[in-house]
Amino acid sequence: MNAFDWLSHMGIPEIDKFDIVEVKFKGGRKEYFRNSGHLQLTTGDPVVVDVPNGHHIGYVSLQGELVRLQMQKRKVKNDDNILSIYRVATPKDLEKWQDAKNRETPTIYRGKQIIDEIKLSMKLSDVEYQADNSKATFFYSADDRVDFRELIKLLASEFKIRVEMRQISLRQEAGRLGGVGVCGRELCCSTWIHDFKSVTTSAARYQNLSLNPSKLSGQCGRLKCCLNFELESYLSALKDIPNIEKPLLTEAGKAKLQKTDIFRRLMWFNYNDDNNWHSIDCDRVNSIIEQNEKGIVPFNLQQDKAFEGEYNSSKTNEDLELLDKKFANSRTKKKRKPKSRKPNPQNNASEAPKRAQNSAEEKPRQPKNKRPPRRNNKPENVAAKPATPAKEVDPNAPKAQGNNRNKRRKPNRNKGPKGGDNKAKPDEK
Numbered sequence: 001m002n003a004f005d006w007l008s009h010m011g012i013p014e015i016d017k018f019d020i021v022e023v024k025f026k027g028g029r030k031e032y033f034r035n036s037g038h039l040q041l042t043t044g045d046p047v048v049v050d051v052p053n054g055h056h057i058g059y060v061s062l063q064g065e066l067v068r069l070q071m072q073k074r075k076v077k078n079d080d081n082i083l084s085i086y087r088v089a090t091p092k093d094l095e096k097w098q099d100a101k102n103r104e105t106p107t108i109y110r111g112k113q114i115i116d117e118i119k120l121s122m123k124l125s126d127v128e129y130q131a132d133n134s135k136a137t138f139f140y141s142a143d144d145r146v147d148f149r150e151l152i153k154l155l156a157s158e159f160k161i162r163v164e165m166r167q168i169s170l171r172q173e174a175g176r177l178g179g180v181g182v183c184g185r186e187l188c189c190s191t192w193i194h195d196f197k198s199v200t201t202s203a204a205r206y207q208n209l210s211l212n213p214s215k216l217s218g219q220c221g222r223l224k225c226c227l228n229f230e231l232e233s234y235l236s237a238l239k240d241i242p243n244i245e246k247p248l249l250t251e252a253g254k255a256k257l258q259k260t261d262i263f264r265r266l267m268w269f270n271y272n273d274d275n276n277w278h279s280i281d282c283d284r285v286n287s288i289i290e291q292n293e294k295g296i297v298p299f300n301l302q303q304d305k306a307f308e309g310e311y312n313s314s315k316t317n318e319d320l321e322l323l324d325k326k327f328a329n330s331r332t333k334k335k336r337k338p339k340s341r342k343p344n345p346q347n348n349a350s351e352a353p354k355r356a357q358n359s360a361e362e363k364p365r366q367p368k369n370k371r372p373p374r375r376n377n378k379p380e381n382v383a384a385k386p387a388t389p390a391k392e393v394d395p396n397a398p399k400a401q402g403n404n405r406n407k408r409r410k411p412n413r414n415k416g417p418k419g420g421d422n423k424a425k426p427d428e429k
Helices: 065-074 093-103 103-119 149-159 170-177 201-206 233-241 284-292 320-333 343-363
Strands: 020-025 030-034 046-051 054-062 087-089 124-128 135-139 162-167 249-252 253-262 264-272 278-281
Touching: 020 046, 030 046, 046 093, 054 065, 054 093, 103 124, 103 149, 103 162, 124 170, 124 278, 135 149, 135 170, 149 162, 249 284, 264 284, 278 284
Parallel strands: 135 162
Antiparallel strands: 020 030, 020 054, 046 054, 046 087, 124 135, 249 253, 253 264, 264 278
């Protein structure tokens, strides 16, 4: 909700409570209805209201004394022309209204096709169906007057409903469609602006804004309405700013105006199209203009004579210098290195014999190309066995077949597929 009732907790007597309620419809449209039945309403309740030739459903947006103030602002008279509220909407009413709203999107697409077929110079922006499904309002925008009598006949025969055409401006179209502006907030035209005032480029000139159409125009394609919000403050502040029509004459050279800070009353000049800008206040500018009119040329922008000393501009640019120092320190600041732990003498004294022992036990490194010698897995402390006497070998005895594991075993080709021993018979050799 974009409306806040700041008088709801003020303790106003209920006897004098204002009986007119503000009701909000699709696209931010707000109208006023009389609560003749004294219904207990709260902000956001769906209500069925009386409209010409039927009924419609809207949401309560405001009630109480603020409604009286809004009616005075919009110049709405409290007379018998204000229609009444029937009841609070029931689930059956809301279901019927939802069925009517579901027809809006296909109606927009079909209506644009019909407009293209009959070649009318108009833009269809939105369609709103009444809650009782008896009337449809077509909102369009056009630059010139449009004869849409034939269009109404085609739309009525196409959708079998009573048609109403309503022309709106581009700002009203943006307010109906809604959106978010460059400021990050919801569009003003869709929340609280109802009377659209004309905005000119002179408002941007008074505020020293760049005359770039892409930056000054809103989503409607026109100049932003917010250009008028602060215009009065700028106009009142510009009364004390001197009007510079020609460069200021100094012995250092001609000083041309480059920039003006209206609220701080500072003006920046440069000598002979130099890139260095010098800032002075408006009182100093007025004094230089008076001197030039009298034919007097000061030494420079800051001082009239050369022997008066150097001009201290720290006061005028103090905030800018602080910003420069802040960002310069953040850029030059380096990452802190991790603190190295200081060695503890007690720990070093206890670890010294361990380090000496480890260094004594270190083995010499083996070269990479040579393989290290095989380790002897036999324990060193085992007592050596007594040597057995060598046996006498008979040279005529047959040699025993030893089990040499290093030699590869030849595969036995006589074995069958099941692992059986199929040795050849002596007769078959």
